[in-house]
Amino acid sequence: MVEILNKAQWFILEPTVFISIKNNNTLFYNTLNSSILEYSDKQILEIANMLCSEENLYAISLSETQLNDINVRNFINDIRNNFMGDIVPTDISKKKPVQTMPFLEIRNDINGILHEIETGDYTDAESLELLGKDVVSQLNHLDLFITDHSSVTYKKPNILSCAYKQFTMNFLECDSSVKNILNLETIKKIIDDLFISNLSSINILGGNIFEHPEISEILSFLNKTSYYKNYYCNYEDIIALKDECLLHKLANNLNSLTVNICRPINKKVVFGLFKELNNLSGLRKLEFQVMIESEDDVAFFEAIFSETPDINCRYMPFFNGNNRTLFEDGVYLDKEDLIESAYDEYRIFQNMSLNTNYFGKLTINSRGDIYSNVNLDKLGNIINNKFADVIFNEIKSKKAWRKTRSSVQPCKDCTYNILCPPISNYEYTLNKFNSCKIR
Numbered sequence: 001m002v003e004i005l006n007k008a009q010w011f012i013l014e015p016t017v018f019i020s021i022k023n024n025n026t027l028f029y030n031t032l033n034s035s036i037l038e039y040s041d042k043q044i045l046e047i048a049n050m051l052c053s054e055e056n057l058y059a060i061s062l063s064e065t066q067l068n069d070i071n072v073r074n075f076i077n078d079i080r081n082n083f084m085g086d087i088v089p090t091d092i093s094k095k096k097p098v099q100t101m102p103f104l105e106i107r108n109d110i111n112g113i114l115h116e117i118e119t120g121d122y123t124d125a126e127s128l129e130l131l132g133k134d135v136v137s138q139l140n141h142l143d144l145f146i147t148d149h150s151s152v153t154y155k156k157p158n159i160l161s162c163a164y165k166q167f168t169m170n171f172l173e174c175d176s177s178v179k180n181i182l183n184l185e186t187i188k189k190i191i192d193d194l195f196i197s198n199l200s201s202i203n204i205l206g207g208n209i210f211e212h213p214e215i216s217e218i219l220s221f222l223n224k225t226s227y228y229k230n231y232y233c234n235y236e237d238i239i240a241l242k243d244e245c246l247l248h249k250l251a252n253n254l255n256s257l258t259v260n261i262c263r264p265i266n267k268k269v270v271f272g273l274f275k276e277l278n279n280l281s282g283l284r285k286l287e288f289q290v291m292i293e294s295e296d297d298v299a300f301f302e303a304i305f306s307e308t309p310d311i312n313c314r315y316m317p318f319f320n321g322n323n324r325t326l327f328e329d330g331v332y333l334d335k336e337d338l339i340e341s342a343y344d345e346y347r348i349f350q351n352m353s354l355n356t357n358y359f360g361k362l363t364i365n366s367r368g369d370i371y372s373n374v375n376l377d378k379l380g381n382i383i384n385n386k387f388a389d390v391i392f393n394e395i396k397s398k399k400a401w402r403k404t405r406s407s408v409q410p411c412k413d414c415t416y417n418i419l420c421p422p423i424s425n426y427e428y429t430l431n432k433f434n435s436c437k438i439r
């Protein structure tokens with residue numbers, strides 16, 4: 001407890017503590033132990049504002065009157081008990097103690113250059129020239145939809161036509177008369193154009209990738225590249241596959257395979273598939289992406305996968321328009337989740353400046369349209385637009401790569417927006433940016 005004090009004291013906050021102030025609410029977060037303190041009274045708000053000012057840098061003098069106010073004393077006790085700071089008698093240190101506070105350092109990377117562009121007086125063409133290949137080098141991942149067609153009869157084609165907007169997943173064009181493909185020459189050109197990027201991984205998706213007329217040649221070409229390659233298909237696509245050589249060609253070059261699966265399924269067929277895929281040698285990683293529409297689906301698939309513990313699976317909740325409670329119960333964050341997440345300074349600065357779900361990633365669909373997020377308008381097309389222009393516009397517009405919670409309602413007015421994970425595609429689909437149990 002802070003005893004009754006007769007003199008002014010220095011109040012010092014540790015540099016590991018972040019302060020978030022929105023309206024009259026103040027949140028203190030200690031990156032060392034994930035403790036959170038929240039206040040909504042004016043005195044603490046004033047103290048927080050003083051601590052954050054550039055002239056004070058987390059060290060302020062508190063008057064005798066302030067120190068003996070019950071709210072302020074309780075606040076100081078909270079701060080001390082959570083190892084966030086302390087008070088120091090002014091007669092021990094006459095001068096204000098030297099302290100520092102967390103600063104988002106703007107270095108000479110794309111953020112630094114963009115900062116100059118946004119505050120300087122450049123045209124877009126001059127900006128692009130200034131940034132040069134730094135723009136394209138921000139790209140590190142590509143989702144490539146090589147076809148949007150499949151002749152396989154799926155039990156739930158509706159999932160295949162819209163789940164790709166919620167998580168990485170194949171896309172099926174509903175109009176079966178439309179067949180868009182990226183041919184081998186186009187794929188080669190994309191890879192050539194991205195030579196100066198930092199591309200390190202590619203997801204190759206369909207439709208049914210095995211029905212692409214040049215799939216064998218595409219596999220041969222991509223197998224010669226050093227990118228991490230993950231191929232996506234549906235479990236029905238493999239069952240319908242006549243040419244088993246394709247599967248071996250895919251597996252033989254340390255590629256990864258993700259198999260989408262959802263109910264209804266034939267258990268016997270699925271167990272046969274597990275066995276067949278597990279016997280494929282050369283596959284770097286095999287994973288089943290299980291689409292979940294209800295708690296019942298979770299129990300169903302858990303029972304199946306408990307019988308095959310050597311098979312990796314990833315459960316992906318799918319919003320079908322009628323199962324919002326699945327998300328409210330299982331996906332929405334609460335305070336405990338945030339405390340358990342134990343954010344470090346780096347993660348908080350990332351949350352404040354960019355969206356790690358999207359930054360550095362592009363999607364190209366089988367029409368050649370380029371997206372930074374498939375829930376948003378396209379950025380351009382591989383025929384008409386250069387990657388440098390597309391990426392520059394994306395970075396500048398802050399539509400996806402740099403879209404943070406501080407730019408959307410109601411998160412922009414919430415003290416938790418520095419802690420919550422970046423905006424996800426689920427939130428676009430649910431049309432609700434506060435996918436949490438907090439606000």
Ligand code: SF4
Binds near residue numbers: 414417
């Ligand atoms: S999701 Fe948005 S509203 Fe909810 S706690 Fe996070 S920042 Fe606040």
